[in-house]
Amino acid sequence: MMHASDINDPINDPPVLLCVAGPTAVGKTALAVGLASRLDGEVVSCDSMQVYRGMDIGTAKPTWEERQGIPHHMIDVADPCDGYSAAHYARAADRAVRDIMARGKRPIVAGGTGLYLRALTLGLHDSPPGFPDTSARWEAFLAEHGQVALHRALGETDPEAAARLAPGDTRRVLRALVVYSQTGKTLTRHHDDSQQRPARYRPLVLGLRMDREALYQRIETRVDEMMSQGLLEEVRGLAARLPPDCTAMQAIGYKELLSHLGGECTREEAVARIKQATRHLAKRQMTWFTHQEKAHWLDAEASPLAAAMEALQD
Secondary structure, three states, X not given: OOOHHHHOOOOOOOOEEEEEEOOOOOOHHHHHHHHHHHHOEEEEEOOOOOOEOOOOOXXXXXXXXXXXXXXXXXXXXXXOOOOOOHHHHHHHHHHHHHHHHHOOOEEEEEOOOHHXXXXXXXXXXXXXXXXXXXXXXXXXXXXXXXXXXXXHHHHHHOHHHHHHXXXXXXXXXXXXXXXXXXXXXXXXXXXXHOOOOOOOOEEXXXXXXXXXXXXXHHHHHHHHHHHHHOHHHHHHHHHHHOOOOOHHHHOOOHHHHHHHHOOOOOHXXXXXXXXXXXXXXXXXXXXXXXXXXXXXXXXXXXXXXXXXXXXXXX
């Protein structure tokens, strides 16, 4: 249970920042909007894909109806081909949060991108240098054994990094393995140890969770709804105007349908892959928030708004 001391921070502490976190499809938007309505607040999205303009259906970007008149920030702030990063997000979201506070309203950060939330609240770390020789060795390992074996190797040395990185995210998986091989320290540990600046905010995290099978069913239903809403047409339109190496188009839902449009798989196979990849994402998100954030967990299927308001008042 939360206590008043969790909210009423001492004068010299960084300001408290209310955050809604959890896996994809668990209901974060609805809870954030409900809290904003009750607390005279505004929502700051913390989703690494909703920052991109034109990627609406596949990123489950909240519609105007779902926003219920509540201002939302950090949505549609970048072009899909922009090199957007956690550093870009942290700077822009920090400005949005401080502007909301300056106007006497309460910012509510909501989303499932744990790295972005960490960058916003705790600041960024000093990145270790590159190690070309070690990188070459791991790249050779990847070429010989494949990305699944590479990801498994990361899991043996840095379980936290493996939990938040998909096997297909070979660039970041390689980076984490190279850092550990060269320094003997996991990238997660390095990030913790190299933190130089004091935290910007003191995150007060409300986490949403539900039974895994219920969440998986909700994911499957959401993907089917996305397809009926025109996700394939959205992907086709983006593919017609964006270069094939555009990073954002490797997001879940987009890369699978690009494969379908390229004749590599059927529509049904692409949809099945989207559902599987989204389930894996949800699992990684739960692992991240369980290990990285001290959260007050709420049952997403049992009146989470009422439970959240009760927790904030205790």
